[in-house]
Amino acid sequence: MIALARQYARGLFWFVCGYFILLEAAMVAAIFYWPKFRDNTPALAKLIPFQSLQDLLTAVQQSGYWPYFAIQQWFKGCSLFGVAAIAFMGSGIIAREADQRTAEFLFSRPVSRRRVLRVRTAVLALAILLPVYLSSISAIWISPAVGERLPWKATLMASSYMACFLLMLIAATVLLSVLSTHQLRAGMLVVGLVLLSFAQYLIQGIDQWSLFATIDVWTFMKIGAGQFPWFRAGCFLAAAAGMLTLAETLLERRTW
Amino acid sequence: MDAEPAVFFDQVSHAYGSQQVLRGVSLKIERGEIVGLIGPNGAGKSTLLRSLVGILRPDAGSVRVCGIDAVRDSLAARQQIGYAPSETALYHQMTSEELLGFAIAFHPKASLAVGLALLEELGVPRDRRVGKLSHGMKRKIVLAQAVASGGPVIVLDEPTEALDPEARRLVESHLRQEADGGRAVLFSSHDLTSVERLCHRAAFLCRGEIVRSGAAAELAAETGRLLHLELRSPLQEEQLPTRTGWNWQGQAVRWTLQHNDAVEEVLAVIAGLPIAGIRDGGGSLEEVFDALYGAAAE
Numbered sequence: 001m002i003a004l005a006r007q008y009a010r011g012l013f014w015f016v017c018g019y020f021i022l023l024e025a026a027m028v029a030a031i032f033y034w035p036k037f038r039d040n041t042p043a044l045a046k047l048i049p050f051q052s053l054q055d056l057l058t059a060v061q062q063s064g065y066w067p068y069f070a071i072q073q074w075f076k077g078c079s080l081f082g083v084a085a086i087a088f089m090g091s092g093i094i095a096r097e098a099d100q101r102t103a104e105f106l107f108s109r110p111v112s113r114r115r116v117l118r119v120r121t122a123v124l125a126l127a128i129l130l131p132v133y134l135s136s137i138s139a140i141w142i143s144p145a146v147g148e149r150l151p152w153k154a155t156l157m158a159s160s161y162m163a164c165f166l167l168m169l170i171a172a173t174v175l176l177s178v179l180s181t182h183q184l185r186a187g188m189l190v191v192g193l194v195l196l197s198f199a200q201y202l203i204q205g206i207d208q209w210s211l212f213a214t215i216d217v218w219t220f221m222k223i224g225a226g227q228f229p230w231f232r233a234g235c236f237l238a239a240a241a242g243m244l245t246l247a248e249t250l251l252e253r254r255t256w
Numbered sequence: 257m258d259a260e261p262a263v264f265f266d267q268v269s270h271a272y273g274s275q276q277v278l279r280g281v282s283l284k285i286e287r288g289e290i291v292g293l294i295g296p297n298g299a300g301k302s303t304l305l306r307s308l309v310g311i312l313r314p315d316a317g318s319v320r321v322c323g324i325d326a327v328r329d330s331l332a333a334r335q336q337i338g339y340a341p342s343e344t345a346l347y348h349q350m351t352s353e354e355l356l357g358f359a360i361a362f363h364p365k366a367s368l369a370v371g372l373a374l375l376e377e378l379g380v381p382r383d384r385r386v387g388k389l390s391h392g393m394k395r396k397i398v399l400a401q402a403v404a405s406g407g408p409v410i411v412l413d414e415p416t417e418a419l420d421p422e423a424r425r426l427v428e429s430h431l432r433q434e435a436d437g438g439r440a441v442l443f444s445s446h447d448l449t450s451v452e453r454l455c456h457r458a459a460f461l462c463r464g465e466i467v468r469s470g471a472a473a474e475l476a477a478e479t480g481r482l483l484h485l486e487l488r489s490p491l492q493e494e495q496l497p498t499r500t501g502w503n504w505q506g507q508a509v510r511w512t513l514q515h516n517d518a519v520e521e522v523l524a525v526i527a528g529l530p531i532a533g534i535r536d537g538g539g540s541l542e543e544v545f546d547a548l549y550g551a552a553a554e
Contacts, residue, residue: 003361011349101345105398108309108341110334111362255312 004111004119012089012127019085020131023077027135027142030072034065034146050202052216059217063224065148070220073139074162078132079215082166083194085128090173091180091187093120094251098181103256113251121174121244128170129163151224158223164236165215169194171240175247178254260323262287262409262440263308268317269464270303277303279464280317285442287408290435292451293444294541295461296549301444302342304461305413308442309339322408335364338405342413342444344394348387352380352397359401371404374430378423392418399427403434410434412443416450428454448541458541460548467548475544482543483513483522486533497525512546 037044037060045057056075059067094117097103107113136159140150173190180186194211201210214232222229263285270278277300285291293301307314308321310330319326319333326333346355352375360366375382378396386394395418402410410431416424424447431441431454445451451458452472459469468475490508498504503514509532515522519536 003358007347007350007358011347101343102347104306104311104341104343105346105359108306108311108334108337108339109359109362110331110337112331256306 001115001119004116005123008120008123009127012123015085015089016127016131019081019128020134023081023131023135024138026077026081027073027139030069030077031139031142031146031148034068034148037068038064051204052202052207056217059221063221065143066150066154066224067217067221069139069143069148069150070158070224071217073136074158074220075212075215075217077135078162078166079212082128082132082162083169083191086124086166086169086173087187087190087194089127090124090170091177091190092183093117093124093174093177095177095180095183095186098256099183107256113254114248117174117178117244117248117251121170124174125167125170128166132162132166133159154224154226157228158220161219161223161229161233162215164233164240165211167240168236168243171243171247175243175250178247178251260320261285262289262322263411263442264318264320265304265307266318266320268304268307268314268319270300270307270312270314270316277464278307278314281461281464281466282317283459283466283469285409285440287440288435288438289457290431290441290455291443292455292458293442293461294446294448294451294458294545295444299461300464301461302413305339305411305442305444308411309334309337335362336407336409338363338402338407338410340398340402340410340412340415342417344391344398344418346386346394346397348385350386351383352386352389352393353382355386355397356382356401356404360404360406363405363407365406367404367406370406371400374400374403378426392420392423395419396423396427403430408439410439410441410443412441414445415443416445416447424450448545452541460544462548468544472541472544475541481515481519481536482546483515483519483526484535485511485513485526485529485531487511488530488532491529496529499525 041057041061045054045061048054048057056067056071060071092099097106106116133156136155140152140155143150169190173186176186176189177183197211201207201212201216207213219229219232261284263283265281265283268278268281269276281300281304283291293304295301303312306312307319308326310326310333313327321333321336324333324336347358350358353372356371356375357368360368360371372382375397378400380389380393380396380400386397389397395415399412399415402412415427419427428450435441455472457469457471458475460467487509491511493504496504496511499515499517501516505512505514513522513526
């Protein structure tokens with residue numbers, strides 16, 4: 001199992017470093033931009049054309065730093081860089097083997113396909129989620145520099161909720177990768193579907209059916225107020241488990 | 257379990273969509289035996305080998321490795337097999353040593369020391385990244401990990417392809433040693449001289465069926481001998497002399513005669529033909545191949 005994990009992790013190492021640096025840099029920039037943003041919020045709210053985004057700004061106006069940070073760190077940072085990282089790294093979890101013609105070599109080893117998929121998914125999840133927690137924790141330490149404070153519990157709970165959301169996207173990507181023979185195709189499909197969902201979030205009337213409606217500012221406002229959306233987080237995890245089970249079944253049946 | 261053959265294909269059939277690739281193939285390989293699988297491209301050699309290592313499930317029939325059902329208990333069966341695929345696309349970011357270690361990590365009886373010694377003998381630098389190695393070097397790594405896996409069965413798909421003559425001899429010598437030590441070796445190849453030198457038995461696959469199997473000399477005797485003729489002027493098949501057991505293949509000025517008679521007798525019969533050149537087939541596997549697949553092509 002260690003050999004499998006190490007082999008997969010070494011291919012991800014530099015991408016994970018890049019992803020973490022981007023996430024961290026975006027978070028630090030957002031925190032230090034906060035004083036300027038706070039002072040210009042009313043003017044910005046008038047300029048933004050989409051109702052859903054105007055609502056976000058209204059929340060910032062009413063509640064201050066927590067919704068601002070939630071938008072910057074989780075709604076924008078983790079979902080943007082997280083989705084990019086998932087599409088980039090996760091799409092190759094199996095499709096890359098087909099793409100690079102190494103599938104026969106790997107799957108003729110005396111190790112079950114199920115184990116290969118589970119170990120790789122665990123490594124991928126760690127690679128995607130650990131930076132989410134680390135950058136959120138470092139935000140707790142940096143925020144006092146702009147005169148603000150992030151509560152530990154709420155920040156970790158919000159990170160966990162985001163982690164559940166990203167786990168669902170990881171599982172979807174793994175499933176697409178198992179079905180695909182080209183990494184690029186699987187990656188493009190993930191990015192395409194997520195962009196489509198974001199576009200849907202910007203259209204009033206159908207925005208509540210977008211994936212992004214589940215990680216919008218109102219959700220994080222509730223988490224900040226101590227109301228963790230257990231049911232929704234459970235749905236994310238159940239969907240992830242379902243897609244991973246399906247991916248395992250399909251991989252067992254796949255020929256190369 | 258030792259009484260079981262090392263590998264046993266029993267009536268194995270497989271199709272890719274509507275294309276039937278294997279048609280009821282049966283073949284038994286005992287421990288200590290080296291068997292070469294011969295056939296033209298698309299005959300089903302790789303498909304048959306892949307059914308051993310769980311890359312594909314045959315549609316019908318059974319595959320057993322040391323008594324273990326390779327379809328139902330693929331994992332246990334794969335633990336018995338050191339497999340070298342024909343594909344040399346490998347994890348290019350790893351070094352030769354790392355790749356070898358990864359490849360054999362899942363085999364319970366594997367020995368990294370054996371693999372490394374073989375790599376050294378074959379001249380593969382152990383600390384060079386695989387992506388920077390030549391096709392032949394990658395082939396050597398793939399072969400080394402199959403031997404180092406330590407299982408009782410070694411399965412190689414086109415093992416000597418891309419190897420220089422010295423490396424080929426080294427690999428053949430190692431495979432002989434492994435067979436002498438009781439391991440069964442099954443490999444597919446287009447290199448008929450290599451098969452002839454190395455194998456105890458050869459099996460000819462044609463359009464998904466084993467059409468001949470046996471020791472090289474026996475096969476040559478069964479198939480008959482061949483004479484290759486080059487004529488000064490073109491002739492039709494009806495113009496060529498015939499006898500019982502004779503079979504002419506070819507056209508115009510190039511003809512091959514398959515026969516079972518003494519060469520002197522044959523020469524006496526064909527003496528009247530306008531012969532420009534004549535060459536005796538000599539009863540090699542290549543002759544068997546020509547006879548089998550020449551007939552199949554017609």
